Amino acid sequence: MNVNANSVQRADFTAIAAWVKPGSRVLDLGCGDGTLLRYLKERRNISGYGVEIDDESVLACVRNGVSVVQNDLERGLSGFEDGSFDYVILSQTLQLVRSSERVIREMLRVGREGIVTFPNFGYWRNRVQVLVGRMPVSDNLPYQWFETPNIHLCTIRDFEEFCRGHGVRILERIVMRNGSTVGLLPNLRGSLAVYRFEKAR
Amino acid sequence: MDTGIDVRSVGVVTPRTARFSEPLRLKSGAVIDRYELVYETYGRLNADRSNAVLVCHALNASHHAAGFYAEDAQEVGWWDNMIGPGKPVDTNRFFVIGVNNLGGCHGSTGPKSVNPATGKPWGAEFPVVTVEDWVAAQARLADHLGIGQFAAVMGGSLGAMQSLAWTVSFPGRIRHALVIACAPNLSAQNIAFNEVARQAIITDPDFHGGHYYERGTTPKRGLRVARMVGHITYLSDDVMAAKFGRQLRHGRPTYSFDADFEIESYLRHQGIKFSEYFDANTYLRITKALDYFDPAFEHRGDLTRALAPATAKFLVISFTTDWRFSPERSREIVKALLDNHREVTYAEIDAPHGHDAFLLDDPRYHRLVAAYFDRIGAEAGA
Numbered sequence: 001m002n003v004n005a006n007s008v009q010r011a012d013f014t015a016i017a018a019w020v021k022p023g024s025r026v027l028d029l030g031c032g033d034g035t036l037l038r039y040l041k042e043r044r045n046i047s048g049y050g051v052e053i054d055d056e057s058v059l060a061c062v063r064n065g066v067s068v069v070q071n072d073l074e075r076g077l078s079g080f081e082d083g084s085f086d087y088v089i090l091s092q093t094l095q096l097v098r099s100s101e102r103v104i105r106e107m108l109r110v111g112r113e114g115i116v117t118f119p120n121f122g123y124w125r126n127r128v129q130v131l132v133g134r135m136p137v138s139d140n141l142p143y144q145w146f147e148t149p150n151i152h153l154c155t156i157r158d159f160e161e162f163c164r165g166h167g168v169r170i171l172e173r174i175v176m177r178n179g180s181t182v183g184l185l186p187n188l189r190g191s192l193a194v195y196r197f198e199k200a201r
Numbered sequence: 202m203d204t205g206i207d208v209r210s211v212g213v214v215t216p217r218t219a220r221f222s223e224p225l226r227l228k229s230g231a232v233i234d235r236y237e238l239v240y241e242t243y244g245r246l247n248a249d250r251s252n253a254v255l256v257c258h259a260l261n262a263s264h265h266a267a268g269f270y271a272e273d274a275q276e277v278g279w280w281d282n283m284i285g286p287g288k289p290v291d292t293n294r295f296f297v298i299g300v301n302n303l304g305g306c307h308g309s310t311g312p313k314s315v316n317p318a319t320g321k322p323w324g325a326e327f328p329v330v331t332v333e334d335w336v337a338a339q340a341r342l343a344d345h346l347g348i349g350q351f352a353a354v355m356g357g358s359l360g361a362m363q364s365l366a367w368t369v370s371f372p373g374r375i376r377h378a379l380v381i382a383c384a385p386n387l388s389a390q391n392i393a394f395n396e397v398a399r400q401a402i403i404t405d406p407d408f409h410g411g412h413y414y415e416r417g418t419t420p421k422r423g424l425r426v427a428r429m430v431g432h433i434t435y436l437s438d439d440v441m442a443a444k445f446g447r448q449l450r451h452g453r454p455t456y457s458f459d460a461d462f463e464i465e466s467y468l469r470h471q472g473i474k475f476s477e478y479f480d481a482n483t484y485l486r487i488t489k490a491l492d493y494f495d496p497a498f499e500h501r502g503d504l505t506r507a508l509a510p511a512t513a514k515f516l517v518i519s520f521t522t523d524w525r526f527s528p529e530r531s532r533e534i535v536k537a538l539l540d541n542h543r544e545v546t547y548a549e550i551d552a553p554h555g556h557d558a559f560l561l562d563d564p565r566y567h568r569l570v571a572a573y574f575d576r577i578g579a580e581a582g583a
């Protein structure tokens with residue numbers, strides 16, 4: 001499912017690895033070829049599984065030495081018990097799923113914390129492209145409108161408003177551009193958003 | 202010159218016999234004092250004995266999993282597309298063992314064998330054997346071959362039940378379990394099909410309560426029907442439709458009870474072929490072993506608790522059109538393993554062939570098994 005995943009290490013991996021406590025249990029939804037899990041195994045000694053629907057990605061996970069469960073995220077995570085993971089990660093996949101609300105809800109049922117990364121549609125370069133009358137195409141949004149798998153793009157503001165309305169408490173946020181952190185005006189200057197969150201009590 | 206011989210074949214193989222004189226207590230309480238197991242091996246056991254792979258057979262197969270016999274090159278092993286040099290289970294790296302299970306009819310001690318107590322064939326007196334009994338006997342074969350721990354135990358269908366049972370019965374003796382087209386137990390519908398097959402055999406006048414060897418008869422009619430019923434459940438509706446549809450053998454109906462439709466003719470052929478070589482008493486026992494397999498039974502139906510002793514790593518594979526052992530049933534196994542925090546990879550192969558898919562060489566399926574064995578080999582230094 002995670003079409004952006006490839007063997008090239010992505011900027012959000014470092015941010016995620018910094019948050020994930022050593023030895024924890026991790027579920028990576030839309031894990032692609034398992035690069036993130038492998039990275040976390042090597043850096044953080046985590047145990048866990050990927051969830052993937054795509055045959056080629058499942059095969060790539062096996063080649064990568066990562067445990068993977070072939071399953072359609074859209075159908076929920078009924079094979080996983082409540083609170084059975086320390087972290088459930090949705091890395092660059094949120095924009096691809098149809099039932100975004102359900103996926104986030106399932107993440108917080110199965111995991112104690114959720115980690116989400118997504119391309120920020122509010123990034124100024126995207127806005128400029130829309131202003132000049134084009135659909136944005138960039139490193140984080142590499143697809144032409146007619147071939148994009150992205151169906152639920154959002155901005156940093158959108159996501160945070162979603163969290164407020166859906167009982168999701170944001171614990172930490174990192175906004176990035178070209179691999180470095182953005183402090184000021186993140187929704188304008190950041191191209192990639194990384195969040196750690198839990199269920200609001 | 203095309204010899205018709207697969208260059209990736211293990212080549213000519215010779216079955217061997219291992220004899221055991223230590224009594225084996227079966228799950229039913231019955232004891233078999235002495236028995237023989239027929240087996241074949243492919244590839245070489247490495248110096249530290251870490252590359253052994255046990256292949257467990259399903260209902261009608263045997264120890265002859267790969268290669269062919271010198272006297273008959275047509276008699277190719279039942280999983281030859283999976284096992285061989287350069288194949289998913291690469292015999293250049295692994296030492297692979299195929300064994301005919303206890304109660305079988307391909308050479309291992311079974312109903313056809315002579316009961317030492319009576320000097321006559323066991324026949325109906327041969328005890329009902331279970332998946333766990335088979336696994337216990339296989340473990341003794343492993344002892345006999347000097348294998349302390351298998352790199353992997355693998356099987357499809359009933360064979361997969363054996364690899365699953367291995368992880369619980371002998372957790373320390375198995376590093377990887379390949380559980381293909383499996384279920385944690387049979388559904389009522391599955392048991393029902395088996396019962397129809399058994400009744401076909403038992404009610405055949407040639408069955409003589411299982412003592413047909415002395416009578417010089419074979420309950421072939423029963424075996425044929427049993428095989429026909431079974432065969433229907435191994436194929437998907439789609440595959441049957443594609444392969445046979447409503448095709449008539451003579452282009453038009455004969456308005457008789459001859460095999461008018463191609464599917465009728467096919468099933469009859471399968472039934473006849475099967476009844477020529479398979480032993481009815483073995484068939485009865487193997488279907489019972491299937492019915493009784495239920496690791497969760499002794500844990501009040503809790504599969505998670507039943508699989509708790511397992512320490513192996515798992516590759517679980519199901520096929521989307523398998524309605525006999527559907528993907529849902531495999532997911533039950535996966536869930537129990539996840540609950541136990543076991544390393545498990547689960548793949549659902551979108552293949553049209555139904556339950557039989559595990560025997561076919563679908564490239565997605567075989568590439569996955571090959572990749573998994575590549576990892577096993579790397580760990581085993583093979």
